[in-house]
Amino acid sequence: MKVIFLDLDRTLLGEDYSPEPARELIDSLKKAGFEVVLNSSKTRAEQEYYRRAWKLREPFIVENGSAVFIPDGYFPFEANGVRMEGYMVIELGERYEKIKVVLDEVSDKYGLKYYGNSTPEEVMAFTGLPEKLVPLAFEREYSETIFRWSGEGFEGELEAKGLRVVRGSRFVNVIGNTDKGKAALVLLSLYSRLGKVESYTLGDGENDFPLFEVVDRAFIVGGLRHPKAKNISSLDELLEVIG
Numbered sequence: 001m002k003v004i005f006l007d008l009d010r011t012l013l014g015e016d017y018s019p020e021p022a023r024e025l026i027d028s029l030k031k032a033g034f035e036v037v038l039n040s041s042k043t044r045a046e047q048e049y050y051r052r053a054w055k056l057r058e059p060f061i062v063e064n065g066s067a068v069f070i071p072d073g074y075f076p077f078e079a080n081g082v083r084m085e086g087y088m089v090i091e092l093g094e095r096y097e098k099i100k101v102v103l104d105e106v107s108d109k110y111g112l113k114y115y116g117n118s119t120p121e122e123v124m125a126f127t128g129l130p131e132k133l134v135p136l137a138f139e140r141e142y143s144e145t146i147f148r149w150s151g152e153g154f155e156g157e158l159e160a161k162g163l164r165v166v167r168g169s170r171f172v173n174v175i176g177n178t179d180k181g182k183a184a185l186v187l188l189s190l191y192s193r194l195g196k197v198e199s200y201t202l203g204d205g206e207n208d209f210p211l212f213e214v215v216d217r218a219f220i221v222g223g224l225r226h227p228k229a230k231n232i233s234s235l236d237e238l239l240e241v242i243g
Contacts (some may be wrong), residue, residue, distance in 0.1 A: 015128060067183070
């Protein structure tokens with residue numbers, strides 16, 4: 001069995017957030033027998049949008065490893081988790097409500113702007129998200145995204161309060177004590193109950209580094225370097241390497 005974990009922002013998705021450019025890659029991976037697992041900082045609602053567009057049925061990992069969503073009936077056994085709206089959910093991170101309370105306490109001190117204190121219009125300006133996708137990004141369950149700050153030192157203060165601060169390709173994400181790699185290991189342990197697993201991943205940011213550490217083969221789009229990952233220039237090159 002082959003499993004590939006895919007990042008979204010700046011990896012599968014370009015500046016317009018359209019699912020279309022990655023459709024050929026997704027279809028090719030499915031035809032090649034891969035289980036295609038989205039593992040992104042995006043929310044459940046956002047990932048469901050792309051899953052529908054790409055006709056994916058596999059589990060997916062939301063908000064930088066904060067939770068694993070397993071569709072009902074996907075595995076021939078029951079995973080331990082919380083049942084939620086057609087999924088068995090394995091929660092690894094912190095609830096959004098707690099994260100927002102901590103951020104609200106320090107936001108004025110450091111000039112922080114994030115979903116919880118921004119308008120939809122501001123989020124569109126910060127992210128470039130199309131208007132139709134903005135409500136999906138506001139449906140946060142386990143993390144916050146800091147778009148802008150005016151003072152330094154907020155990362156250390158947030159970590160002192162028990163949160164983790166990780167950098168994506170553009171923004172800073174605030175989560176509980178988890179990461180993309182921890183969530184991937186949870187899911188890979190479930191896949192291993194079905195047989196031998198070959199694991200792959202494609203990402204582009206520092207928040208993908210923990211994931212690079214736990215898979216068999218890792219690939220980076222862009223200029224970052226990691227000792228366990230191979231740099232590629234395009235999605236087509238990934239297919240050439242692993243197809």
